[in-house]
Amino acid sequence: MPQKKKILIRIGSLRHGGAEKVVVNFLKNLPKDKYEVDLLINLYTGMYIKEVPSWVNLRYLLKGEMITTNKPHEIPVKAFRVLYQKMFLWFPSLLYKFVLKNKKYDVEIGAIHGMYRELLSSPQKDSKKIIWIQNDIFNLKEYTPDVIRQLFRFDRILVISNKLKEEMQKVSQNDREKKAVVKIFNPIDKKDTLNKANTPIDDYPFSNDLPTFITIGTVYPQKGYDRLLDVHKKLINEGLKHQIIIIGDGFEFEKTQTKLNQLGLQDTVKMLGFRSNPYPYLKKADFYVMSSRHEGFPTIIAEALILNKPVVSTDVSGIKDLLQDGQLGLITPNSEEGIYEGMKKFLSEKELSARYENEIKTADLPFVLEKSVAHLQDIIDEL
Incomplete structure (x- = not known):
């Protein structure tokens, strides 16, 4: 029996949102006999938590509801959360030791582009790394040309549209970088x-x-x-x-x-x-x-x-x-x-x-679940 690939997937929370739904859809349809998956969420909250398959190891940094306003009594909680998460970014070895129990991964995936720093700071230098760009980062001001350059340190950059693929390939500097950009349709469970x-x-x-x-x-x-x-x-x-x-x-x-x-x-x-x-x-x-x-x-x-x-x-x-x-x-x-x-x-x-x-x-709709899940498996398996 071939050994299961050990995968770490990281995302902020499992609140209602397109990227969150995509992750859960993929997990529900990945073969559990082929992969061992740890899903690490920064904040244990959201409607999709109950949909995560039981075979997936769910780990988290913090528990509590998402805070989307700036009411005075909420500011200390928000500040604590930010600092706590930053601590693991500054000292990633603490995260891998205490939260992830020193587990070695074959593949580490940032399920949303905002996770790129976390993945690039991973102390596991031998794992293959994938970042999933779920938004038009060329329209987000924090994604400066310097930040976008950093994304090419990933083994694969998954993008969800032809427009994004073209934009990313335009700023790639060699063949390896160009090939790293892969378009993948987000899976929709019809x-x-x-x-x-x-x-x-x-x-x-x-x-x-x-x-x-x-x-x-x-x-x-x-x-x-x-x-x-x-x-x-x-x-x-x-x-x-x-x-x-x-x-x-x-x-x-x-x-x-x-x-x-x-x-x-x-x-x-x-x-x-x-x-x-x-x-x-x-x-x-x-x-x-x-x-x-x-x-x-x-x-x-x-x-x-x-x-x-x-x-x-x-x-x-x-x-x-x-x-x-x-x-x-x-x-x-x-x-x-x-x-x-x-x-x-x-x-x-x-x-x-x-x-x-x-x-x-x-019409033949290309985003149906089976096609997208098969494509993602191919990407993981070829790394």
Whole structure:
């Protein structure tokens, strides 16, 4: 019997988020007779913890809820957590000795790009190292050219879109670096998505049959909900009646709700906050709208396609791969004007959504679970 490969995977938490879901989807589908996996999370919290398979060794640095605000009584807790995690970054041998019990790994994986320092500071110099870039780092100001250069110290750099692969290969300096960049589709569990979408709900916010757009995601500036509200107001003023559902929480929730109220949109836009299962709402809506300023690989778009929803999205990283260069949905310029034109097209050209629905039905979707998991195994096995 060949020896199992020992793998360490690191991530911040298992809270609701695309990268977190991806990790759990992979773990649930990796063969346990082939790998021995330790999953190390900085903060033991989040809805996906209960989905981690029992054969995976779950280790953590701290326990407690995620703190996303800056209330005075929370600041000391946040400061302690930051220092505690920094200590292991400064003295990694302590982490490997006391938390990871001196275990030797064949492969160490940073499941999110923010973990690159932790992985590069590993005292295990012989392990192969993989970093998974789950966002468009070329749009994140902390990812300076110097930081991006550091990523080429990894044996493999997994990226989730062709755009990111091209950008990374452009800054690579030799053949080894170029070959280190591998595009991999985030896995989407089609069966799970369809099952969850059939869950009955009794709080769908609209009872009429006006065209309804839905958008799902953390309420951060990058999601562009501010410009979505402005576009909605403009279309309403032009007599193009429709409604919007926003699902998600985040530090801009109150600010966005205030803007919604100031624009007088309380009857046509509903912010529902976080939902652990947003799929029944997605299933009931007519269209999916993505107003993001930047993304990595917007998993929710893949799930909208699984539920056969026509999509209108700004041209962010990953979207051309997902919508097959516009074959499966509308890709608009990344601007308020772009979002406006895209939504207007769906509202004024009634046959358009039926055309996209037919395209989606017959498309070969490359992000299905089995294909992605097999690809990741190939990457791990060849190292």
